[in-house]
Every structure is written in structure tokens, then in C-alpha cells.
Amino acid sequence: MNLFELLAEPLGYTFMVRALAVTVIAAILCAVLSCWLVLIGWSLMGDAVSHAVLPGVVLAYIVGAPFALGALVFGFLAVALIGGVRDTSRLKEDAAIGIVFTTLFSFGLVLISVTPSHLDLNHIIFGNLLGVSAADLWQVIILGAVTFLILILKRKDFTLYAFDSTHAHALGMNPRMIGAVLLGLLAMTSVVALQAVGVILVVAMLIIPGASAYLLTNSFGKMLVISPALAALAGIIGVYVSYYLDASTGGMVVLSQGAIFVLIYLFSPRQGLVAHRFAVRRRRKNLQHAG
């Protein structure tokens, strides 16, 4: 079997084409958002919101509302509760995050277990890439496109918010509003990525690509290109490998992203561990020669 056949064979199945489409869309969207999350220091917030949307999605299913609406409501609820617990008790933010998102997530688990429905817990927790219906795909495309568009059009404001929110305030902008919009987009993104890799692994797609790109460049503009490119590549590799190895698709996608991160962490020209070690050794040698 040559390379072309290797790549073409899975595309003969509709479910594989849909799986690839959803993976690439979710990977790109998460990767773009992750650039800001990593720089603001909101990685844990990404984890929290992506878990906390679960009860929202289930309740939306029960009352027949759009998933995105339920996710948004619970995404914001989680952020508000985290802020509330942090500000009105002696607990620090990490503890507040840990309490709020696990509680909301558990509420979602309980809701699923008592709701007679077609919702499959396993699919929500671990994703259901191979079972994506045409309707699912359309929801991912529309939600993903809207979220992506807002992120790109307002990227300068988000970046200023991440870098210097006091300056944003000094210019008469409303930094709290910018932050709230970004968290709303995080909730929407979680719904999209949920389809692909499930609640648990969404956080990986929200952190790894941005972190990888950050180790490669000193320019935020380049980060916004490198991060989604890496994530899409990892997504495609993950889906193909899972097809041929008959392994968990969501798991394989995140594993690919993790593998790419490791390579960059070790071999990045400027920030990589290897380059760093070499630089230290060279400096020492120079010192010895000088001395």
C-alpha cells in the first residue's frame, strides 16, 4: 500500500470524513483561543469552564434548547462562582476553581444518569468522533465559525487585555467586558471541542497548542498562525493513526499534540531545553578559555 492509498482509504467512509472535519475545526479554534489563555494564565480557567459546561449541555438537551446556550450560561456561572468564592473567603483561586468546576461537573454527571435520553455519558466525557452526525457537524461548523470570527476580529483588544489591561482601561475601554467576552468564547469553544475529544481532553486542546507556539516565537501574530497549524496537523495525524491502530480517536489526537509539544520543548531553537543546555556549556567553555 503506497502513501496515497494510506491517506485515501479512510476518506472512503463518511464517518471518517466527518471525524476529520470536526477534529480540524475544533483543533484550530481551541488553538487560536489557547494563545491568549496561556499568556493570561487562564489554563486552569480553561479546564474549569470546559468541565462546568456539562450540566448546561445536559439541561439544554432536556428542555430542547441549543447546546451552546446552556454551555454559555454554565460557563459564566462557573466563572462568577469562582470569582465569588475567591473574593469572599480566604481561599485562593486554585482552590476556588477546584471546588466549583468539580461540583458543576458532578451535577452534570448526576443529571445525565437520571435523564432518560440518548445522551451517552461516555461520548460526552471522551468524545464521539466516529459517531458525528450531519447535524452535529453543522453545529460545530456554525458555532466554530462565529467564535473564530469574533476571536480574529477583536484579537488586538484581547491581546492588549492579556498584556496590559490597565492601559486598556486608560484608553477608555472596559477590560472587564473584554475578559467576559473572552470567557464566553471559551464556553462556546468548549462545546465545539466536546464533540471531538470530550470534556476531559478539551483542556489539552486549549493549552498545548498555544504553549507549544509560545516556545517557538516572540511574536504574538506568529503564535496565532503556528498554534492552529500545529493543532490541525496533530489532529489529522491523530485521526489517521487511530484509524489504523484501532485506538481511541480523541485520545490519539491529544497524544499527537502532546508529542509535538515534547519535540518543541526539547528542540526549539531559542527556548528549547537542548539549545539551552548547549548555550550554557558554550558559555562555560568560553569562561574557561578566558580564565
Added chain:
Amino acid sequence: MTLAIDVANATVHYGSLLALDKASIQLERGSVCGLVGMNGSGKSTLFKTIMGLVKPDTGSVLVNGTNPLQARKSGAIGYVPQNEAVDWDFPISVREVVMTGRYGHMGFTRRPRKADHEAVEQALARVELTEQASRQIGQLSGGQKKRAFVARCIAQEANIMLLDEPFAGVDKRSEATITKLLREVADQGGSVLISTHDLHALPNLADQAILLMRKVLMQGDPQLVLQPENLAMAFGLDPMNRGEDA
């Protein structure tokens, strides 16, 4: 002529902690004013009050004769942050930082036009950072970093500049450059308020000094305000002889 900054009887509490006690300061247009006081004397709180980040319990704040929000929206207030408040690893170049000063002049997507690019290049030239403009912001020296943020205020065309500890971690040469620059800003009608520990630099730079200890102890000519007996009121000792330890 309206004052650049007019804070009258501002009192600010953080919880039960009194941070500002009926503080009143006036800053005229075209002048440089140094804000002197210990850590915890309310310097930062006063800055935040002027910027509208903190609302005083009592008293009033006028900036350019209007409320702080209006003043901010008109782009009048430029701000140079403290070293500690900046993420120096952020993937942003010096030129991009200066460009953020132009955001108030831009539309919904903050797409820079020709005038914005020109303003940025001119501001970079004035602070002598044209050569370093493409560097990542953390790759500058202490003094260059401060100048980059001053350039942002210039590009913004802010007529009021607030600088929080602009001389911290800055070498003597950069200090002289920044001093000259701020004097130019003031001579062209801009107003500059700086908080500083560097009392030696003040007489050359500032037209006025304010001694702050939650309340305004004194406002007047720097030579007069920085007399040892006055500093003793604010610091409990004479910091001019103690250098950085004070």
C-alpha cells in the same frame, strides 16, 4: 485655564484600611509634578483614583475639567506602568507596544492606518528606540523599557502622563534621557505626574513636588518640599542621606 488634574478631598478605603485621607492635589497644564512618599503612602491609590480604577468614598476627581471616564475616552490619559506590573516575556515587540497607544484612534478591529504608523515611528524616534523597535519588549535594558512606554504615551497623544516609578532599575544615562523627554512634554503643554523614590532626580525634573502620607502633607517647590525636616514627616527619617534603603 482648567487644571489638568484636580483631586479634591478624596478619601479611599480598602475594606477597613484607610488608603487616602481627604487628599487634594492640583496639577497645572505644562508642568511636571513629583509624588513622594513611602510604600503604602497612597501613591498608587492616588494614580488609580485619577484613572478611575478606584472610586473615592468622598471627594471629587476632575481630569481636564471632566470626569475620569470622559477623559480616558478622549485619550487624554497616558500611563507608564511599574516594572513589576509588566509581563516582560510577553511575545510583543517594542513597536507593537507603542502601537497600542494608538488604539483609541482606531476603529472596531484596531487596524492601523498610515497616520498611526507615522505616529508610532515618530514616537520611537523621540525616545531613541528606532533601532530596537523590532525587539521583543523584554530584550531591552531597564531604561529602554521605560522609554518604550513613554513612547506609547507620546504616540497616544496623551496630554496627561502618569508614571509609576519611572526611575526604578534605570541607569543614570537613561534617567537623563527620560528627564529631558518629560521636560519636553511639559514644555509643549503636557502634564506629567510621576511617583518616585528617586529624590535626587526631582529638583531637575519637577516644577512641583507632593509629599504624601495617606494625606497630602505638602505641595510646592521641590527644593522646599524635599527639605530634610519635611521628608522626616513623610518617611520618619531623611532618605536623602540613606539612598535606596529609605
